[in-house]
Amino acid sequence: xxxxxxxxxxxxxxxxxxxxxxxxxxxxxxxxxxxxxxxxxxxxxxxxxxxxxxxxxxxxxxxxxxxxxxxxxxxxxxxxxxxxxxxxxxxxxxxxxxxxxxxxxxxxxxxxxxxxxxxxxxxxxxxxxxxxxxxxxxxxxxxxxxxxxxxxxxxxxxxxxxxxxxxxxxxxxxxxxxxxxxxxxxxxxxxxxxxxxxxxxxxxxxxxxxxxxxxxxxxxxxxxxxxxxxxxxxxxxxxxxxxxxxxxxxxxxxxxxxxxxxxxxxxxxxxxxxxxxxxxxxxxxxxxxxxxxxxxxxxxxxxxxxxxxxxxxxxxxxxxxxxxxxxxxxxxxxxxxxx
Amino acid sequence: xxxxxxxxxxxxxxxxxxxxxxxxxxxxxxxxxxxxxxxxxxxxxxxxxxxxxxxxxxxxxxxxxxxxxxxxxxxxxxxxxxxxxxxxxxxxxxxxxxxxxxxxxxxxxxxxxxxxxxxxxxxxxxxxxxxxxxxxxxxxxxxxxxxxxxxxxxxxxxxxxxxxxxxxxxxxxxxxxxxxxxxxxxxxxxxxxxxxxxxxxxxxxxxxxxxxxxxxxxxxxxxxxxxxxxxxxxxxxxxxxxxxxxxxxxxxxxxxxxxxxxxxxxxxxxxxxxxxxxxxxxxxxxxxxxxxxxxxxxxxxxxxxxxxxxxxxxxxxxxxxxxxxxxxxxxxxxxxxxx
DNA sequence: TTGTACGCGTTATCAT
DNA sequence: ATGATAACGCGTACAA
Numbered sequence: 001x002x003x004x005x006x007x008x009x010x011x012x013x014x015x016x017x018x019x020x021x022x023x024x025x026x027x028x029x030x031x032x033x034x035x036x037x038x039x040x041x042x043x044x045x046x047x048x049x050x051x052x053x054x055x056x057x058x059x060x061x062x063x064x065x066x067x068x069x070x071x072x073x074x075x076x077x078x079x080x081x082x083x084x085x086x087x088x089x090x091x092x093x094x095x096x097x098x099x100x101x102x103x104x105x106x107x108x109x110x111x112x113x114x115x116x117x118x119x120x121x122x123x124x125x126x127x128x129x130x131x132x133x134x135x136x137x138x139x140x141x142x143x144x145x146x147x148x149x150x151x152x153x154x155x156x157x158x159x160x161x162x163x164x165x166x167x168x169x170x171x172x173x174x175x176x177x178x179x180x181x182x183x184x185x186x187x188x189x190x191x192x193x194x195x196x197x198x199x200x201x202x203x204x205x206x207x208x209x210x211x212x213x214x215x216x217x218x219x220x221x222x223x224x225x226x227x228x229x230x231x232x233x234x235x236x237x238x239x240x241x242x243x244x245x246x247x248x249x250x251x252x253x254x255x256x257x258x259x260x261x262x263x264x265x266x267x268x269x270x271x272x273x274x275x276x277x278x279x280x281x282x283x284x285x286x287x288x289x290x291x292x293x294x295x296x297x298x299x300x301x302x303x304x305x306x307x308x309x310x311x312x313x314x315x316x317x318x319x320x321x322x323x324x325x326x327x328x329x330x331x332x333x334x335x336x337x338x339x
Numbered sequence: 340x341x342x343x344x345x346x347x348x349x350x351x352x353x354x355x356x357x358x359x360x361x362x363x364x365x366x367x368x369x370x371x372x373x374x375x376x377x378x379x380x381x382x383x384x385x386x387x388x389x390x391x392x393x394x395x396x397x398x399x400x401x402x403x404x405x406x407x408x409x410x411x412x413x414x415x416x417x418x419x420x421x422x423x424x425x426x427x428x429x430x431x432x433x434x435x436x437x438x439x440x441x442x443x444x445x446x447x448x449x450x451x452x453x454x455x456x457x458x459x460x461x462x463x464x465x466x467x468x469x470x471x472x473x474x475x476x477x478x479x480x481x482x483x484x485x486x487x488x489x490x491x492x493x494x495x496x497x498x499x500x501x502x503x504x505x506x507x508x509x510x511x512x513x514x515x516x517x518x519x520x521x522x523x524x525x526x527x528x529x530x531x532x533x534x535x536x537x538x539x540x541x542x543x544x545x546x547x548x549x550x551x552x553x554x555x556x557x558x559x560x561x562x563x564x565x566x567x568x569x570x571x572x573x574x575x576x577x578x579x580x581x582x583x584x585x586x587x588x589x590x591x592x593x594x595x596x597x598x599x600x601x602x603x604x605x606x607x608x609x610x611x612x613x614x615x616x617x618x619x620x621x622x623x624x625x626x627x628x629x630x631x632x633x634x635x636x637x638x639x640x641x642x643x644x645x646x647x648x649x650x651x652x653x654x655x656x657x658x659x660x661x662x663x664x665x666x667x668x669x670x671x672x673x674x675x676x677x678x
Numbered sequence: 679t680t681g682t683a684c685g686c687g688t689t690a691t692c693a694t
Numbered sequence: 695a696t697g698a699t700a701a702c703g704c705g706t707a708c709a710a
Contacts, residue, residue: 053688080416
């Protein structure tokens with residue numbers, strides 16, 4: 001076994017050419033075929049591994065991107081949303097041998113921002129943006145670090161993001177409830193102040209506006225099963241005949257409350273959710289909901305950032321991923337839609 | 340607002356001292372109180388952020404550690420084991436402002452190893468080691484990169500690891516089954532070839548050895564609910580009066596099969612699991628199992644690596660975390676233990 | 679106490 | 695096509 005060469009200089013003396021030439025062989029510069037072959041032969045033998053830190057210092061690029069997932073720590077490790085996102089991102093990055101640095105929500109936003117901006121370890125950042133006004137997001141956008149947001153459509157002309165159209169999707173759900181004859185439609189909101197929560201509420205209102213329905217029944221939730229349970233309580237007291245929950249988890253909570261009241265789904269109360277998580281189809285009755293492909297949101301965010309880094313035009317890129325209304329028995333009972 | 344200074348040199352000219360002195364102020368070298376104050380005053384104003392890449396190249400350390408989680412991608416984002424581990428690790432690292440680079444299982448082990456070893460971006464590695472013979476683990480251990488293994492007790496004198504004593508814990512479970520009068524005790528193993536699977540099987544055998552019980556009933560599983568269901572089928576055919584499943588998920592599968600056979604738990608068949616996942620206490624009847632604190636395994640692995648990096652003595656550190664036998668109704672029925 | 683100067687391992691810009 | 699050589703930004707002996 002040949003001793004492993006650690007630096008370009010060692011390789012240079014080993015091959016008898018200059019360090020610059022070895023570098024060219026590795027990075028694909030103009031080299032004579034003969035010397036190229038000679039150097040490559042040595043390269044095979046000595047298991048040379050370029051020092052990426054040195055390379056970064058010289059080239060200004062690291063081949064590593066950062067991922068910021070700032071959310072209540074508990075949700076981060078409970079809600080499949082985050083792991084699906086991570087799955088999509090890491091998978092895409094692996095294709096291009098791009099490394100990933102992770103910032104979770106253990107630090108304050110201020111500290112996280114500081115760390116990211118001083119760490120010149122990353123070429124760009126993917127940042128989940130769940131709340132409306134986020135100093136971390138603002139800080140990233142006003143820095144010169146290429147950034148892609150997930151879940152937040154910014155009106156800033158400089159921002160790149162990947163998102164789903166929560167508002168339109170919610171509008172579709174509520175329009176569906178109207179179409180099946182419901183008029184007293186309640187909404188358990190997602191967490192107020194979050195982008196998705198507010199947008200879904202907007203969609204609810206817009207659908208009713210368009211349908212000419214005036215009465216609104218709104219209870220604030222926070223995406224948890226419990227808040228769905230409690231929100232349903234409030235809405236039932238108002239005499240609703242349908243509940244659009246801002247998440248499937250809250251819909252599950254509503255199911256429980258509705259059942260406790262001795263009411264039937266959908267005969268007495270139609271129920272719809274949002275997310276199409278795994279258990280949505282297993283509920284009794286199966287839940288009408290909105291499918292959003294979280295994993296592909298992760299993929300797209302990574303792809304978007306890579307493109308941003310690749311071409312040097314800093315023009316922002318915006319991606320709105322499609323959603324799909326999944327109609328199940330919680331709104332249409334046993335009725336055959338196409339019958 | 341003052342323009343932000345980007346380098347030590349800029350700070351030097353800004354303050355009128357040399358770059359070295361500025362560096363000393365930042366890193367705590369010997370500096371005269373007067374100049375120190377002067378420099379710090381400027382430091383406040385200009386939002387200087389040290390370039391960690393350059394610092395790394397000069398100092399040889401990066402302040403970043405790597406985490407390798409190589410497992411079937413599906414399990415990675417389904418099984419709470421991984422997210423709990425990640426939670427413990429990231430939380431601990433955040434305390435010391437240590438960064439985290441993540442390698443998931445999207446690349447082959449060979450490629451992953453190559454990436455890690457050439458990336459001089461990390462000072463050390465935390466690596467989950469689930470299977471017995473893992474080229475990735477071997478590669479890391481034979482490199483000069485400080486490495487902490489999770490879930491794998493290596494006999495190599497150089498290896499550091501954090502693990503639970505699967506063998507003893509399993510022995511305790513089976514001893515408990517013996518103690519409540521069972522003699523035909525079956526075991527649905529975890530995935531063969533994995534450290535935990537093999538160790539838990541060893542514990543099963545050791546307990547029966549000690550109890551003088553000769554008959555063994557073993558069905559191979561793979562930690563999934565389905566394999567527990569099928570393993571129970573085999574064991575029931577052998578006429579067991581107790582089933583020790585290598586995981587709670589498999590125990591849940593066994594419950595289902597036992598119920599299909601019209602048998603009662605624990606009256607006809609006592610059942611025990613391993614992990615004490617969330618749903619274990621909610622099963623009917625609640626499941627006797629082994630609690631292992633996965634989150635603290637994550638914490639300890641991070642702490643161990645940090646210590647390894649801190650003190651320069653390369654002496655390996657081994658941590659075996661305690662487990663706890665949680666006795667519930669799936670083995671003892673309604674009997675009061677202390678009654 | 680402070681400043682000078684070298685080194686870390688690359689990439690990139692010059693000449694040659 | 696190739697080889698010096700200057701950055702890249704910082705730490706740190708060493709000298710002053």
